Amino acid sequence: MPTADYLQGLFGFDGQVAVVVGGAGELGGAIARGLAQAGAHVVIADVREDPCVQRCAQICELGGKASWTLIDVTDRASVEAALNVAAAINGKVDCLVNAAGVNYGSDFLDYPEEKWDFIMNINLKGTFNTCQIFGKHMAENGGGSILNFGSVNSILPLSRVFGYAASKAGVLNLSNNIAQDLALKGVRCNTICPGFFPAEQNRKLLDEKRVANIMGHTPMKRYGEPDELIGAALLMLSKKAGQFITGAVISVDGGFTSAWF
Numbered sequence: 225m226p227t228a229d230y231l232q233g234l235f236g237f238d239g240q241v242a243v244v245v246g247g248a249g250e251l252g253g254a255i256a257r258g259l260a261q262a263g264a265h266v267v268i269a270d271v272r273e274d275p276c277v278q279r280c281a282q283i284c285e286l287g288g289k290a291s292w293t294l295i296d297v298t299d300r301a302s303v304e305a306a307l308n309v310a311a312a313i314n315g316k317v318d319c320l321v322n323a324a325g326v327n328y329g330s331d332f333l334d335y336p337e338e339k340w341d342f343i344m345n346i347n348l349k350g351t352f353n354t355c356q357i358f359g360k361h362m363a364e365n366g367g368g369s370i371l372n373f374g375s376v377n378s379i380l381p382l383s384r385v386f387g388y389a390a391s392k393a394g395v396l397n398l399s400n401n402i403a404q405d406l407a408l409k410g411v412r413c414n415t416i417c418p419g420f421f422p423a424e425q426n427r428k429l430l431d432e433k434r435v436a437n438i439m440g441h442t443p444m445k446r447y448g449e450p451d452e453l454i455g456a457a458l459l460m461l462s463k464k465a466g467q468f469i470t471g472a473v474i475s476v477d478g479g480f481t482s483a484w485f
Contacts, residue, residue: 260288297350367410419477
């Protein structure tokens with residue numbers, strides 16, 4: 225068998241529909257591009273129309289298939305509506321990526337309760353909502369795969385980002401529980417934990433001292449590039465290559481979570 229055919233058989237997504245929540249952002253957008261390049265019809269689901277349109281245009285320029293829908297992950301009716309849009313493309317949704325997230329940083333004693341609630345509502349409750357609604361659809365339609373975005377914060381605490389760290393620890397625990405509960409229903413659920421990828425939500429937190437601390441604990445001594453998430457994502461989402469992978473976590477962090485002290 226030619227190499228290209230072999231790899232397509234393992235990692236191809238031809239005929240599949242993949243919804244990327246937060247796909248208009250930098251990290252979710254990279255995974256959306258990767259899925260489209262691997263053959264999936266990607267649905268960009270995000271909160272603002274213009275970034276969704278731009279992401280779809282980018283994917284289509286690369287020869288991929290993409291459409292978009294607005295979504296508010298804190299509103300179950302909005303999540304249901306996004307599912308209906310995506311399922312109408314090919315009769316079902318095969319893959320769900322939860323890449324939406326927000327962050328905020330301050331000292332603990334000054335951390336506002338409203339920021340805590342806002343972050344938990346989007347990062348953790350939003351992941352619960354989409355996993356439950358899309359997971360039910362997948363279980364009733366032959367199975368599927370869910371990939372949730374954790375963080376190095378899911379594994380190690382980091383200063384100042386108390387709400388974000390707690391929410392991402394919760395996402396990892398929730399993902400593992402979903403994997404257990406839906407395994408016999410044909411639905412797999414895994415977690416990807418990015419390290420430090422400068423993006424819109426965290427750039428303002430990266431002062432000189434914090435950057436030095438991050439680099440000091442990252443063996444590869446650099447930030448990640450968004451496209452470096454694609455390989456791990458395709459593995460865990462793939463029906464073939466990832467068929468026996470559920471409840472797993474892959475850290476894409478340049479060695480941060482395994483660094484020596």
